[in-house]
Amino acid sequence: MGILQKFIRKSKKKIIAVLIKKRSEWLMILFFLMSFQLYCLEFRRFEASGTSLKILIIGIDGADKEIIERLINSNDLPNISSLIAKGEFYGLKPEDRWSTSIWTSMLTGKKSNQHGIISFVSVNKYAQIVLSPPSYMRKTEALWDILTKKNIKSLFISFPCTWPVESIHGYMVSQIAIPKAFFYKNPNMVKKSLSQKFFSYYTRNCVSNSFKWDILTMIPPIEALIGEMNSLNIPVEFPFTNVMIEKKIVRGWYKKELQRIMHVYNIKKPIVLPYTTIFSLIDSKKLPLLSYISDKLSIDIAIKIVKEDSQLEVVALYMPGLDIFQEYLLPDGRLNGFYKKNLQLIFNYYRFVDDTIGRLIKNLNKNTKIIIVSDHGIGIDLVKNISDIREGIFICSEKINLNKENIVPDEVFDIVLKILNL
Numbered sequence: 001m002g003i004l005q006k007f008i009r010k011s012k013k014k015i016i017a018v019l020i021k022k023r024s025e026w027l028m029i030l031f032f033l034m035s036f037q038l039y040c041l042e043f044r045r046f047e048a049s050g051t052s053l054k055i056l057i058i059g060i061d062g063a064d065k066e067i068i069e070r071l072i073n074s075n076d077l078p079n080i081s082s083l084i085a086k087g088e089f090y091g092l093k094p095e096d097r098w099s100t101s102i103w104t105s106m107l108t109g110k111k112s113n114q115h116g117i118i119s120f121v122s123v124n125k126y127a128q129i130v131l132s133p134p135s136y137m138r139k140t141e142a143l144w145d146i147l148t149k150k151n152i153k154s155l156f157i158s159f160p161c162t163w164p165v166e167s168i169h170g171y172m173v174s175q176i177a178i179p180k181a182f183f184y185k186n187p188n189m190v191k192k193s194l195s196q197k198f199f200s201y202y203t204r205n206c207v208s209n210s211f212k213w214d215i216l217t218m219i220p221p222i223e224a225l226i227g228e229m230n231s232l233n234i235p236v237e238f239p240f241t242n243v244m245i246e247k248k249i250v251r252g253w254y255k256k257e258l259q260r261i262m263h264v265y266n267i268k269k270p271i272v273l274p275y276t277t278i279f280s281l282i283d284s285k286k287l288p289l290l291s292y293i294s295d296k297l298s299i300d301i302a303i304k305i306v307k308e309d310s311q312l313e314v315v316a317l318y319m320p321g322l323d324i325f326q327e328y329l330l331p332d333g334r335l336n337g338f339y340k341k342n343l344q345l346i347f348n349y350y351r352f353v354d355d356t357i358g359r360l361i362k363n364l365n366k367n368t369k370i371i372i373v374s375d376h377g378i379g380i381d382l383v384k385n386i387s388d389i390r391e392g393i394f395i396c397s398e399k400i401n402l403n404k405e406n407i408v409p410d411e412v413f414d415i416v417l418k419i420l421n422l
């Protein structure tokens with residue numbers, strides 16, 4: 001063996017020895033690098049799930065206290081149950097007859113005679129009677145105004161009386177936005193006689209200028225929606241007889257309410273704009289599709305924006321679907337009446353609502369406080385007095401110790417401000 005070869009062999013041995021000796025250090029470096037990478041990934045995931053998000057408010061129209069309790073007892077609402085287990089569950093006593101008034105009370109902290117939304121119909125600035133009062137009919141500040149003043153970034157989705165959207169620090173999706181996108185994508189769903197009027201009336205201000213996402217692309221094809229609803233055992237159409245009964249009821253109280261509002265505003269010959277009611281645009285039998293997509297998309301939009309904007313501190317969304325299913329499947333409003341067989345279908349919708357809320361909660365960080373609230377319970381009976389309207393719900397994921405069984409709508413606002421330390 002030559003000197004050179006010997007030298008090479010010796011060097012090789014030396015290098016290998018050094019490598020073996022340093023192996024533990026190398027492994028440590030490798031371990032450190034991998035941990036760092038994992039930490040970065042974790043951090044990015046955490047960043048993406050809204051690190052600033054302090055509170056999520058979910059409004060479910062018509063969620064009934066008694067039904068929620070019943071389904072919790074049969075382990076059917078795992079997500080809502082786990083929030084109650086950590087926090088508290090109250091009844092919500094509606095103080096007004098109309099959903100529009102109650103939701104506005106929750107969002108303003110004022111009674112309806114103060115905030116001015118006294119009905120589901122209103123007279124706009126052109127002396128026209130419209131359904132779902134426009135946002136400018138509200139006389140007092142709403143939660144988003146207060147948050148904007150405090151420079152708190154928020155997102156509000158689909159609440160009643162939010163069209164035209166107001167300019168806020170954050171994003172607002174009016175109650176018109178999702179139905180409008182749904183009708184745009186499925187023109188055959190809209191009654192031909194009303195379609196053009198609807199689209200020309202609601203041309204602008206359906207979402208705030210800051211809203212950079214395209215709702216249209218988030219609407220799945222109708223076949224996919226029907227497939228989902230079938231698998232959840234939720235009806236895609238309402239039975240014809242129920243539709244007729246519900247229409248009769250609605251026509252009755254619409255006429256009465258219109259007369260009351262004409263009297264309040266001293267209007268002799270109103271110009272009624274029928275196309276400003278979203279639900280008159282679609283064949284009543286097909287209402288389940290619109291209700292389902294409205295609820296699903298409110299959640300989808302919230303998930304998307306929470307993931308993409310880590311500066312959001314308040315997210316609030318509204319789900320109108322449950323109330324519509326309840327009204328059409330139980331038109332007489334009684335749980336033990338003739339339509340008892342439809343109760344299971346209604347329960348299936350509660351399960352869907354719980355499941356879809358769970359999807360959103362999974363995307364939040366653990367410190368986010370969650371409020372679930374409804375405006376009233378099932379079967380809002382319009383012939384009886386207000387005291388007969390069934391209780392809605394108020395659930396908070398943390399203890400708030402109110403020392404009472406139920407709260408009234410305007411108290412919701414105070415609780416939210418308290419949680420935010422405002």
Ligand SMILES: [Zn+2]
Pocket residue numbers: 061062098099323375376
């Ligand atoms: Zn309602």
